[in-house]
Amino acid sequence: xxxxxTPMTDTEAAMALHREPHGGLVVALxxxxxxxxxxxxxxxxxxxxxxxxxxxxxTLFPIGISPDPELLATIAPGLLxxxxxxxxxxxxxxxxxxxxxxxxxxxxxxTPQPLAALGLAKVAVHWLLTGxxxxxxxxxxxxxxxxxxxxxxxxxxxxALGTASLSLIGAIGAALTVGLARGGxxxxxxxxxxxxxxxxxxxxxxxxxxxxxxVAAHLAILGxxxxxxxxxxxxxxxxxxxxxxxG
Amino acid sequence: xxxxxxxxxxxxERDDRWLFEDLDLDIRAGEIVRVEGPNGSGKxxxxxxxxxxxxxxxxxxxxxxxxxxxxxxxxxxxxxxxxHAPGIKAALTPLENLAxxxxxAGETGDERARLVALEGVGLAGFEDVPTGQLSAGQQRxxxxxxxDLTPRPLWVLDEPFTAIDRDGVVAxxxxxxxxxxxxxxxxxxxxxxxxATDELTRIRLGRGGDDGRH
Numbered sequence: 158x159x160x161x162x163t164p165m166t167d168t169e170a171a172m173a174l175h176r177e178p179h180g181g182l183v184v185a186l187x188x189x190x191x192x193x194x195x196x197x198x199x200x201x202x203x204x205x206x207x208x209x210x211x212x213x214x215x216t217l218f219p220i221g222i223s224p225d226p227e228l229l230a231t232i233a234p235g236l237l238x239x240x241x242x243x244x245x246x247x248x249x250x251x252x253x254x255x256x257x258x259x260x261x262x263x264x265x266x267x268t269p270q271p272l273a274a275l276g277l278a279k280v281a282v283h284w285l286l287t288g289x290x291x292x293x294x295x296x297x298x299x300x301x302x303x304x305x306x307x308x309x310x311x312x313x314x315x316x317a318l319g320t321a322s323l324s325l326i327g328a329i330g331a332a333l334t335v336g337l338a339r340g341g342x343x344x345x346x347x348x349x350x351x352x353x354x355x356x357x358x359x360x361x362x363x364x365x366x367x368x369x370x371x372v373a374a375h376l377a378i379l380g381x382x383x384x385x386x387x388x389x390x391x392x393x394x395x396x397x398x399x400x401x402x403x404g
Numbered sequence: 405x406x407x408x409x410x411x412x413x414x415x416x417e418r419d420d421r422w423l424f425e426d427l428d429l430d431i432r433a434g435e436i437v438r439v440e441g442p443n444g445s446g447k448x449x450x451x452x453x454x455x456x457x458x459x460x461x462x463x464x465x466x467x468x469x470x471x472x473x474x475x476x477x478x479x480x481x482x483x484x485x486x487x488h489a490p491g492i493k494a495a496l497t498p499l500e501n502l503a504x505x506x507x508x509a510g511e512t513g514d515e516r517a518r519l520v521a522l523e524g525v526g527l528a529g530f531e532d533v534p535t536g537q538l539s540a541g542q543q544r545x546x547x548x549x550x551x552d553l554t555p556r557p558l559w560v561l562d563e564p565f566t567a568i569d570r571d572g573v574v575a576x577x578x579x580x581x582x583x584x585x586x587x588x589x590x591x592x593x594x595x596x597x598x599x600a601t602d603e604l605t606r607i608r609l610g611r612g613g614d615d616g617r618h
Contacts, residue, residue, distance in 0.1 A: 181510040188507030199495045260489025268508045269480045
């Protein structure tokens, strides 16, 4: 707005006005991915908090229950899965809140691009910096709980698949509660019941690996759950965001 | 390119109180429409309804003669909305913020255009400073740089003059008039007194039943 701006002639200005946006969803998606990654990497605490929480919760169990390796080994799959699930849930509240507070969410809703796709990009970044690190970290914590050897790979794989579903389902809840001042608790109440199927088959896969059964069936069901949420969640997220902005 | 935003018998109720009723609007190319009214009279709500963000209203909206429901894609491709919150990420630099907005519009854009736009709003030299470290007025200017960067015919601006210094206000006002003269259309709320020009029309909200144009 400084005095440096050169006055446009009327024809030039009219030309400029008529420049149609040459719709590039790919461009918009890539930019959203890049922006969200950059934002999270600049606020590292938000990436590290769920990981630290995960490690701390797992540390509490040997202290609270018993350091007996045999006992711990039997309950380890469930413990690891529940703790990872809660850690993922913890980070969901901030998924859309920053954008809601500074007005970017309004802008996101007013782009000519499909909101479902842009929402999916945001969830993808969330999984990449929360779900995936949790999955990679789980085997290390598995050692602490004396998880039997041979099940580490399945643990990481089941968590990687499962947390993707968790991020997608949780994003629906985050989108619904983003307009509320204290949406955190409500978010957990909304989302936790929906996490149960993922938990059953995720922990089940690790248990099966320990017992030496085939894990393919469990992992296939986790994959199927992911496919289904991938199909429906983006639309639900978009609709929920619209409801939140309307409120 | 036609440019016409119409509202018929628009009414909106909030907390058992009618913000406005039977509001008829016909906004065309070349106009600056200023929405006036005291605090809480529904200016922001009206802008949000007209920009397609709120749906709980009565009445009908038309874009270029088509019902808004069917013309939404076309409408959004012509709209640039700057809300009360500037929509600028504090952790990103002005350049990164603008790059995202350009990409949202579907354009890759180039760095040079973004630099020129930032220079146009008096932010030369601040391109790579995290926006959170800039003043409120400078942050608002980053948002205003989008006006030049993403050419759209319809501008809906909610209090664009907030926190802008005097020279900036004069330049922005001139920018609005230039946009209207070039065949664009501006819908604006502000407590700042706009210079009377041929393009300027007013809508008054609030104070009982005297809604409508003056």
